[in-house]
Amino acid sequence: MSKSKHALPTIFGRDAVAYATLSLISLFCVIPFVWLFLASFDGNASLFLRWPSSWTLNNYIGIFVREGGARWFFNSFVVVGTATIIVLVFSGFGGYALSRTNAWWKRPFLYGIVLVRVVPPPALIVPLYKILLTGNDAVGSFVRSFLNPDWVRPVMLVFGLIDGYFGLILVFAAMQLPLALWIMKTYFDTIPHDYEEAALVDGATLFQRIRHVIAPLALPGLGAAGIFAFISAWGDFLMPLILLSSSELQMLPLGLFRAFLRVQQIDYGFLSALAILYMLPAVIAFGFARRYFVQTFSGGVKA
Amino acid sequence: MNYFKRTSWQVQLLLLPCVLLIGALVVYPAIYSIYLSLTNASLVGAAATNPRFVGMRNYMRLFADGGFWNSLVVTFWFVLGSAVIGQFVLGLVSAVLLRRPLRFKNLFNSIILLPNAVPEVVAGYLWISMLAGGEHSTLNRLLGCLGIPSVRWLEQFPLAMIIVANTWRGIASAMILMMAGLSSVPPEIYEAARIDGASPRQIFRSITLPLIMPNIFLYMLVSTVTTISIFGFIYALTRGGPGNATEIIGIYIYNQSFTAFQLGYGSAVAVVTLAISMAIGLVYVRVLRVKV
Numbered sequence: 001m002s003k004s005k006h007a008l009p010t011i012f013g014r015d016a017v018a019y020a021t022l023s024l025i026s027l028f029c030v031i032p033f034v035w036l037f038l039a040s041f042d043g044n045a046s047l048f049l050r051w052p053s054s055w056t057l058n059n060y061i062g063i064f065v066r067e068g069g070a071r072w073f074f075n076s077f078v079v080v081g082t083a084t085i086i087v088l089v090f091s092g093f094g095g096y097a098l099s100r101t102n103a104w105w106k107r108p109f110l111y112g113i114v115l116v117r118v119v120p121p122p123a124l125i126v127p128l129y130k131i132l133l134t135g136n137d138a139v140g141s142f143v144r145s146f147l148n149p150d151w152v153r154p155v156m157l158v159f160g161l162i163d164g165y166f167g168l169i170l171v172f173a174a175m176q177l178p179l180a181l182w183i184m185k186t187y188f189d190t191i192p193h194d195y196e197e198a199a200l201v202d203g204a205t206l207f208q209r210i211r212h213v214i215a216p217l218a219l220p221g222l223g224a225a226g227i228f229a230f231i232s233a234w235g236d237f238l239m240p241l242i243l244l245s246s247s248e249l250q251m252l253p254l255g256l257f258r259a260f261l262r263v264q265q266i267d268y269g270f271l272s273a274l275a276i277l278y279m280l281p282a283v284i285a286f287g288f289a290r291r292y293f294v295q296t297f298s299g300g301v302k303a
Numbered sequence: 304m305n306y307f308k309r310t311s312w313q314v315q316l317l318l319l320p321c322v323l324l325i326g327a328l329v330v331y332p333a334i335y336s337i338y339l340s341l342t343n344a345s346l347v348g349a350a351a352t353n354p355r356f357v358g359m360r361n362y363m364r365l366f367a368d369g370g371f372w373n374s375l376v377v378t379f380w381f382v383l384g385s386a387v388i389g390q391f392v393l394g395l396v397s398a399v400l401l402r403r404p405l406r407f408k409n410l411f412n413s414i415i416l417l418p419n420a421v422p423e424v425v426a427g428y429l430w431i432s433m434l435a436g437g438e439h440s441t442l443n444r445l446l447g448c449l450g451i452p453s454v455r456w457l458e459q460f461p462l463a464m465i466i467v468a469n470t471w472r473g474i475a476s477a478m479i480l481m482m483a484g485l486s487s488v489p490p491e492i493y494e495a496a497r498i499d500g501a502s503p504r505q506i507f508r509s510i511t512l513p514l515i516m517p518n519i520f521l522y523m524l525v526s527t528v529t530t531i532s533i534f535g536f537i538y539a540l541t542r543g544g545p546g547n548a549t550e551i552i553g554i555y556i557y558n559q560s561f562t563a564f565q566l567g568y569g570s571a572v573a574v575v576t577l578a579i580s581m582a583i584g585l586v587y588v589r590v591l592r593v594k595v
Contacts, residue, residue: 015403015405018400018403018405019405021396021400022397022400022401022405022411023411025393025396025397025411025415025474026410026411026414026415028471029414029415029417029418029471029474030414030417031433031441031445032418032429032430032432032433032441032471033417033429034441035429035432035433035441036425036428036429036432039432047431047432047435047440048432048435048437048439048440048441049432049439049440049441049444050439086324089320090320090321090324091321093317093318093320093321094317094318094320094321094322096314096317097314097315097316097317097318098318100314101311101314101315101318102311103311103315111588114584114587114588114591115581115584115585115588116325116329116330117584118528118580118581118583118584118587119329119333119577119580119581120528120531120532120552120553120576120577120580121532121534121553122532122534122552122553122554122556122557122573122576123333123336123556123573123574123576123577123580124329124332124333124336124573125556125557125560125561125573126336126339126344126556126560126566126569126570126573127331127332127333127335127336127339127570127573128328128332129560129566130335130339130344130566131327131328131331131332131335170324170328171328173324174324174325174327174328174329175328175329177321177324177325178325178329181321206313206314231420234422235421235422235423235424235535236423236535237422237423237424237534237535237538237539238534238535238553238557241535242561252422252424253422253423253424253535256424256425256428257424257427257539260428260431271428275424275425275428275429278422278424278425279420279421279422279425282420282421282422283417283420283421285420286416286419286420287420290416290479293476293479
């Protein structure tokens with residue numbers, strides 16, 4: 001670690017300032033979580049920070065016993081999980097194509113991806129809603145044309161574009177694809193063409209090459225792309241807010257939000273336990289994603 | 304590389320699913336919003352089924368609308384205070400300090416990353432508790448120890464509070480990018496400067512800072528764009544209130560479109576926001592100088 005030598009002959013005073021500054025910043029970062037953690041184990045939690053008078057796990061158990069909790073988890077996992085899988089498949093193929101092609105549209109396309117990535121989601125909610133509403137009517141009349149009326153609603157809850165899993169899955173996938181495509185393109189750029197050429201000489205078709213040569217090599221890149229897609233869709237609040245209304249489809253962000261809006265009788269213990277379980281997958285995923293983080297900004301400049 | 308040429312149409316075809324999905328649900332909506340902004344489209348009433356073309360009327364209304372200008376000003380301070388100043392300064396300081404061989408280095412690092420990892424609504428929920436009024440709330444109790452009387456933070460200083468909260472959330476992204484910049488500075492330069500007798504402060508100002516300038520610039524662009532797109536965190540925390548003191552542009556679009564049901568007018572706001580983001584995006588494209 002020759003780099004660290006510029007900290008000079010470490011006089012105690014200099015490091016003390018560093019420790020103090022870092023402790024203050026860390027304190028700022030961690031304090032809001034202290035309340036959340038304590039409240040989630042408190043039998044009588046309130047909005048204010050306090051040491052639990054009685055420690056209990058009831059808040060956590062409640063999530064899976066009371067209405068709501070488990071259902072919200074299920075919905076979030078189904079929607080975000082499916083969207084992530086779509087992102088992985090599409091960006092894997094697309095990133096490979098983008099890396100290997102030399103077509104004239106390659107550079108404009110890459111610029112286009114950068115521009116698509118800066119589109120603020122709130123600016124899209126109105127046209128998206130209108131477009132999905134039109135699509136939803138089409139899906140609805142198609143479903144109604146051959147299904148027993150009793151079955152229309154449950155089918156629409158799954159395949160509907162508005163107030164259905166399918167619409168939200170497509171929107172999440174579309175929103176996460178540009179970044180995933182970018183990650184996969186830069187990742188494939190680092191894989192030498194030799195393996196594919198060898199397979200080609202052996203007479204493998206494009207799809208054999210993808211399946212046996214490229215897919216195994218792509219796994220680390222896919223890991224990074226999938227983690228980012230998952231974190232971002234898992235935490236998103238805007239799209240479920242616009243696109244879902246049925247209580248059967250309620251997802252974690254909305255369930256949590258609506259529960260703490262109720263003015264009377266907010267059960268802070270329950271909400272805090274729910275919030276901790278909700279943030280856990282994102283925090284774990286972020287731990288894995290941290291080392292890929294820089295690449296998501298700079299792409300062409302490999303980090 | 305003639306084999307790529309031979310199979311190039313097959314390879315290009317692999318990109319089609321991405322193009323279709325992004326085209327249908329990102330690019331087309333963005334263009335469609337320009338059309339919608341020229342109509343009186345609505346969520347309810349006659350205009351919901353048969354929107355009429357109204358030309359520039361929504362834009363005329365927009366530029367005369369105090370609420371719109373308010374949201375632009377709030378967004379401006381929000382971006383400046385949290386992304387450009389708060390996150391950047393704290394992120395740079397953390398990155399510089401964490402390069403030293405300190406004890407608990409990984410612990411500090413993980414704690415600073417934590418706020419960045421939590422979902423928006425959880426972050427909002429945390430800050431509702433932090434900033435609650437009354438002498439028992441976390442912040443008031445902490446400041447009470449210093450003898451500062453309790454304050455109803457979200458009512459008295461709403462804009463400053465969302466800036467503080469968003470700074471909290473984004474230190475990590477600034478820190479990570481700054482760390483990447485710092486580690487790309489060749490150590491020999493420091494060596495040489497030290498031999499020439501430069502003080503640590505001089506080294507930082509005349510060597511480190513200029514050398515990580517590209518990273519700083521990149522961070523500024525990216526964080527400005529992402530901060531403009533924030534919705535859930537602030538909506539969960541304040542819903543734009545009190546009044547419209549924290550109505551950042553995303554919340555304003557949502558309120559106009561889905562609370563006041565004016566889709567056409569909301570689209571006009573969205574188009575203005577899109578234009579701002581695209582302008583920054585074009586600079587971003589130039590800076591990246593995409594390697595093909």
